[in-house]
Amino acid sequence: MTAPKHVLANTLPGIGQSTIAICACGHRETAYNRSKAVAKLYAHTIAAARPECPTPHKKRYGSEREAANAISRFLRMPGEGGRPTRTYQCPSGQHWHTTRQQSSERAS
Secondary structure, three states, X not given: OOOOOOOEEEEEEOOOOOEEEEEOOOOEEEEOOHHHHHHHHHHHHHHHHOOOOOOOOOOOEOOHHHXXXXXXXXXXXXXXXXXXXXXXXXXXXXXXXXXXXXXXXXXX
């Protein structure tokens, strides 16, 4: 059985009173005390566990509101062609996208 890739591997003293927390993948986080360094490394492990965006070519919005505002701007612009009509949260859970496809969910 192999060890998980993103776990706390070691902590070392840094410069002055700082501490360096090292992940098994090699990533390092430095903070003024051990608990802060470990907390920062924990945030790294959470981010590394998220799936990647399956549509990296699409524009990313930080919130649903930002994506909805982008749709409003698109609709106000003159022009022909397909325009986004709804927002959806990326399967990665990290951001929002817009699409012109109808929702696959049906209202009962």
